[in-house]
Amino acid sequence: MIHRTYQEQLQTWDKQYLWHPFTQMQDYVKETPLIIEEGTGLFLKDVDGKEYIDGISSMWCNIHGHRKKEIDDAIKRQIDRIAHTTLLGPSNIPAIELAKRLVEIAPQGLTKAFYSDNGSTANEVALKMAFQYWQHKGLKNKTQFVALQYGYHGDTIGTMSVGGIDIYHKVFQPLYFKTHFAPAPYCYRCPVGKQPGDCTLACLEELENILRGNSDRIAAVIMEPLVQGAGGMITHPSGYLSGARALCKKYKALLILDEVLTGFGRTGKMFACKHEDVVPDIMATSKGINGGYMPLAATLATEEIYHAFLGKYAELKTFFHGHTYTGNPLGCAAALASLELFDKEQILENLEPKINYLRANLKRFELLKHVGEVRQCGLIAAIELVEDKITKAPYPWEKRVGIQVCLEARKQGLLIRPLGHIIVIMPPLCIGGQELDRLLDIIYESVKTVTQATTLPLFS
Ligand code: PLP
Numbered sequence: 001m002i003h004r005t006y007q008e009q010l011q012t013w014d015k016q017y018l019w020h021p022f023t024q025m026q027d028y029v030k031e032t033p034l035i036i037e038e039g040t041g042l043f044l045k046d047v048d049g050k051e052y053i054d055g056i057s058s059m060w061c062n063i064h065g066h067r068k069k070e071i072d073d074a075i076k077r078q079i080d081r082i083a084h085t086t087l088l089g090p091s092n093i094p095a096i097e098l099a100k101r102l103v104e105i106a107p108q109g110l111t112k113a114f115y116s117d118n119g120s121t122a123n124e125v126a127l128k129m130a131f132q133y134w135q136h137k138g139l140k141n142k143t144q145f146v147a148l149q150y151g152y153h154g155d156t157i158g159t160m161s162v163g164g165i166d167i168y169h170k171v172f173q174p175l176y177f178k179t180h181f182a183p184a185p186y187c188y189r190c191p192v193g194k195q196p197g198d199c200t201l202a203c204l205e206e207l208e209n210i211l212r213g214n215s216d217r218i219a220a221v222i223m224e225p226l227v228q229g230a231g232g233m234i235t236h237p238s239g240y241l242s243g244a245r246a247l248c249k250k251y252k253a254l255l256i257l258d259e260v261l262t263g264f265g266r267t268g269k270m271f272a273c274k275h276e277d278v279v280p281d282i283m284a285t286s287k288g289i290n291g292g293y294m295p296l297a298a299t300l301a302t303e304e305i306y307h308a309f310l311g312k313y314a315e316l317k318t319f320f321h322g323h324t325y326t327g328n329p330l331g332c333a334a335a336l337a338s339l340e341l342f343d344k345e346q347i348l349e350n351l352e353p354k355i356n357y358l359r360a361n362l363k364r365f366e367l368l369k370h371v372g373e374v375r376q377c378g379l380i381a382a383i384e385l386v387e388d389k390i391t392k393a394p395y396p397w398e399k400r401v402g403i404q405v406c407l408e409a410r411k412q413g414l415l416i417r418p419l420g421h422i423i424v425i426m427p428p429l430c431i432g433g434q435e436l437d438r439l440l441d442i443i444y445e446s447v448k449t450v451t452q453a454t455t456l457p458l459f460s
Contacts, residue, residue: 001049004038010047012033015267026063034410039066042428044415051128053439055409055416055427060118060229061292062428064341071291073335078330087115087327094332101339102203102298105270107279110300113325114319119260120154122284122297123222127158128280128321129301130220133254136308136317137326139216143178146210146221146253149191150184150231152224153258153284162222165231165422180214182207184228184327185240186374188384189392204243220254220281221247225273226377229261233324235375242276254281254305260297264288267378268351281305292428296331312369339353355379357433358425361440368444370451371420379443381425385451395421401450408446414439423447 002010015029035047036216039106044052054062064071078094085092099113100105104284118123127145134142147153147162154160155168161176163169164184183191185203192202211218225241228234257280262272266288269275273283311317325331342348355378362374365383372386386404387395395401402418409416416424427439 002047007035007047023323026082029399034339034415038124041065041067042431050413052410052413052415052425053435053442055414055439057426058292058430059287060266060411061287063264063288063291063338063347063430065428065430068132068291068328068341070341070344071293071334071337071387074332074333075293078333081329083330084325084328086324088322092327092329092332094336095327096328097414098242098332098335098339099298101336102285105271105339106283106300107271109279109302110283111303112301112306113298114301114321115332116156116297116299116323117295117325118154118297119258119284119286120156121323122160122299123153123162123256123258124156124158124288125178125209125297125321126258126282126284127162127220127222127298129299129305129319130139130254130256132319133305133308134219136311136452141217142219144180144214144217144219145177146180146182146207147229148184148223148228149181150186150228150234151222151224151258152228152230153224153260168230172345180210180218182210184231184234185236186228186234187237195327201239204240207244208247208251210249211253212343215251218251218253220256222256222258223259225262225278226262226267226275227262227380229455230419232384232419233375233380233424235377239276241273245276245280248281254336256280256282258284260284260286262377262380264338265348265378266380268348268355269378270342270348273378282393286423289333289338291341293338294328294331295325296328296335319352344455351379351429352432354429354431354436358436358440361437365444365447366449368451371447379429379431382419383423383425384448385421385423385447404450405443405446406448409442412442412446414433414442414446415444 011033014033030071036044037047044054102113116122147163149164151164153162157175160169160172162179164181174409183203183206226236257273259271262317263285281302283300289296310319365371365374370385372384372392375382387393402421405423406418
């Protein structure tokens with residue numbers, strides 16, 4: 001724990017010098033900042049020494065807990081050799097070993113790994129690969145993309161062009177390239193007016209209409225498989241993903257799967273697409289790739305895609321893309337250690353009981369007056385709060401109901417972050433039964449306290 005006067009100094013500097021992501025700084029500077037000093041396992045500790053369960057895996061990426069010895073040691077071993085060397089030209093040992101390992105665990109058919117630094121760049125690479133692939137194939141009009149409403153693929157201009165969340169994406173509209181948006185299979189608010197009982201995946205017809213009408217122009221369909229994260233942890237009905245895969249084949253569009261959030265065990269399998277035996281043409285990964293330790297991403301592609309880029313130097317078929325820290329040895333060494341832990345600790349094999357336990361214990365939330373829907377896929381869950389359960393009317397944005405629930409939870413030692421009025425539960429995969437109970441108890445009480453308070457404050 002650090003000295004109180006230094007704590008105060010840090011709080012002042014935090015407000016004075018730092019601009020936090022996705023944060024209204026006008027509100028932020030009025031509050032006491034939470035400054036994390038250290039963490040172990042599932043827990044984070046702030047500069048006051050107060051502990052919090054890391055209920056969102058430090059922004060959906062931590063897998064084995066914090067300060068996991070095996071990963072710490074792998075980074076230390078690597079740092080004693082070299083911290084960074086470029087992949088533009090030379091190679092490096094962890095980057096080679098990790099590429100091999102990624103191809104081994106990826107859906108069969110993805111044979112090449114292209115590194116970058118984060119989820120946005122992993123998808124940006126995927127979009128550029130898909131675009132250039134068709135250029136090399138001589139189908140030069142295939143320049144447009146299809147994405148899902150409520151989809152989120154990152155914050156670069158390219159990934160925002162295929163982003164479907166108005167509050168984040170609309171303001172930048174004039175900067176975007178052409179994207180067609182298909183309805184999200186958001187069953188609680190079904191875009192084609194069906195009830196879960198009579199779902200025939202009619203929403204796929206909308207996707208098919210777009211593909212049929214534009215197949216000579218569409219380069220690829222991009223989507224998050226099974227769970228649309230930032231759009232509200234929207235869980236897809238079974239069969240949607242394989243249906244989309246079939247449509248892509250039928251209309252000669254590539255399928256890009258954004259496994260940035262869902263990859264590395266989060267949904268109960270190593271990659272979400274394995275639930276429906278789907279193999280994409282291109283797959284973007286990041287977040288959990290090295291247990292949530294450092295910036296690293298890999299975009300995997302099939303042999304068919306890779307081969308389209310081969311040619312004589314002068315033909316300019318090269319994939320002209322790369323970042324300074326592409327294939328950083330420390331990040332790759334951490335990833336190798338993380339993947340070794342998947343084997344050693346049988347992470348995937350041990351997930352099933354945790355997932356079932358979570359499902360059973362989420363039931364009680366459904367009875368709460370302002371809980372519209374509880375959704376779950378693997379160890380990802382979301383509680384959609386509504387002002388009116390019958391009409392499904394959402395809370396007004398300015399009531400900041402999700403933020404209030406999270407602030408309440410924080411008082412009780414749990415760190416979570418909402419998506420508007422949707423409460424997200426996404427603990428590291430190492431969470432145990434007792435810790436899961438504690439996490440759910442805190443959220444349950446916090447939801448009750450905030451939503452059943454007689455008046456909710458309004459924020460401007
Ligand atoms: N894709 C998905 C599905 C995500 O959930 C995210 C981040 O939340 C991204 C891409 C962007 O990743 P990053 O924030 O690392 O750029």
